[in-house]
Amino acid sequence: xxxxxxxxxxxxxxxxxxxxxxxxxxxxxxxxxxxxxxxxxxxxxxxxxxxxxxxxxxxxxxxxxxxxxxxxxxxxxxxxxxxxxxxxxxxxxxxxxxxxxxxxxxxxxxxxxxxxx
Amino acid sequence: xxxxxxxxxxxxxxxxxxxxxxxxxxxxxxxxxxxxxxxxxxxxxxxxxxxxxxxxxxxxxxxxxxxxxxxxxxxxxxxxxxxxxxxxxxxxxxxxxxxxxxxxxxxxxxxxxxxxx
Numbered sequence: 001x002x003x004x005x006x007x008x009x010x011x012x013x014x015x016x017x018x019x020x021x022x023x024x025x026x027x028x029x030x031x032x033x034x035x036x037x038x039x040x041x042x043x044x045x046x047x048x049x050x051x052x053x054x055x056x057x058x059x060x061x062x063x064x065x066x067x068x069x070x071x072x073x074x075x076x077x078x079x080x081x082x083x084x085x086x087x088x089x090x091x092x093x094x095x096x097x098x099x100x101x102x103x104x105x106x107x108x109x110x111x112x113x114x115x116x117x
Numbered sequence: 118x119x120x121x122x123x124x125x126x127x128x129x130x131x132x133x134x135x136x137x138x139x140x141x142x143x144x145x146x147x148x149x150x151x152x153x154x155x156x157x158x159x160x161x162x163x164x165x166x167x168x169x170x171x172x173x174x175x176x177x178x179x180x181x182x183x184x185x186x187x188x189x190x191x192x193x194x195x196x197x198x199x200x201x202x203x204x205x206x207x208x209x210x211x212x213x214x215x216x217x218x219x220x221x222x223x224x225x226x227x228x229x230x231x232x233x234x
Contacts, residue, residue, distance in 0.1 A: 019222050021136060021184055023172050055140050057174040057182045065174045065182040067138055093231035101229045105136050105222035112218045114210035 013052055015107045018070045024092075024100035026062040034096050037088050044084060050075025062098075069107070076104060130169055132224045135187045141209075141217035143179040151213050154205050161201060167192025179215075186224070193221060 026034070038056075045051050050071035058064030070076045079085060092100070143151070155173075162168050167188035175181030187193045196202060209217070 015220075019136075019138060019220065021138065021222075021224075023184070055180075055182055057176045057180055059174045060177075063172075063174055065172055065184060067140070067182060067184075097231055099229070100231070101227065103132075103136065103224045103228075104226040105138075105224040107138075107220045107222045109221040110218065111220075112216070114214055114217065 013071070015110055017052060017107050018073055018076055019105045019107050020068045020070065020076060021103040021105060022066045022068075022100065023103075024064055024066075024096075025098045026058075026064070026096055027098045029060070029062050032095065033091070037091065041085060041088055044082065045079055048075065048079050048082070050078070073104070130188070132227055134169060134224050135190055135193055136222045136224050137185045137187065137193060138220040138222060139183045139185075139217065140220075141181055141183075141213075142215045143175075143181070143213055144215045146177070146179050149212065150208075154208065158202060158205055161199065162196055165192065165196050165199070168196070190221070 042054055045054060045068060052069035052071060054066065054068040056064065056066040068079075070079070159171055162171060162185060169186035169188060171183065171185040173181065173183040185196075187196070
């Protein structure tokens with residue numbers, strides 16, 4: 001994956017804020033437009049109100065986790081229903097993902113290191 | 118990574134439950150005992166009260182996300198202070214991680230697909 005991992009950005013805000021944990025198993029790892037769309041979604045999300053940051057990692061076997069961070073649940077709802085994002089979601093369901101789970105969670109505490117807690 | 122990704126297990130419970138989102142950048146990707154310890158931690162965590170599941174992914178550049186799921190915050194606290202886990206945390210701080218962020222979040226909603234929401 002070539003998504004930027006904007007840890008410092010998402011760290012700037014104290015909890016509470018919200019996380020969208022998207023775990024997915026891709027059908028294959030060939031380039032089928034997925035990477036391009038994923039990069040475009042990060043670009044779009046970053047321009048949405050309430051966006052705080054995104055982190056993404058994927059194993060070579062096609063299993064991946066993307067966590068995006070948002071100020072409010074309303075911001076998440078706005079992003080979920082963004083027109084171009086809806087099209088990407090549809091391609092995800094029909095073309096890219098064998099299975100996925102999406103969880104909305106409220107971040108209550110945050111620690112970082114290795115400087116210490 | 119060779120960690121098992123137990124999506125179905127973590128799906129069995131309806132929200133609310135808790136997620137520990139651990140994002141980390143490794144200093145290097147050479148085998149320095151990290152993989153063995155990571156596998157051991159999954160084995161240990163799976164035996165803890167309140168453990169629901171774990172998902173993990175890491176990019177080839179060393180950035181990774183591990184999300185573990187727990188029934189209660191008390192279960193997370195018990196895992197955090199497990200003796201062997203404390204030793205692994207110390208090695209993580211001194212040996213394996215360039216940087217990490219750990220977030221405790223309450224999962225409020227969950228969707229899966231591509232079968233539909």
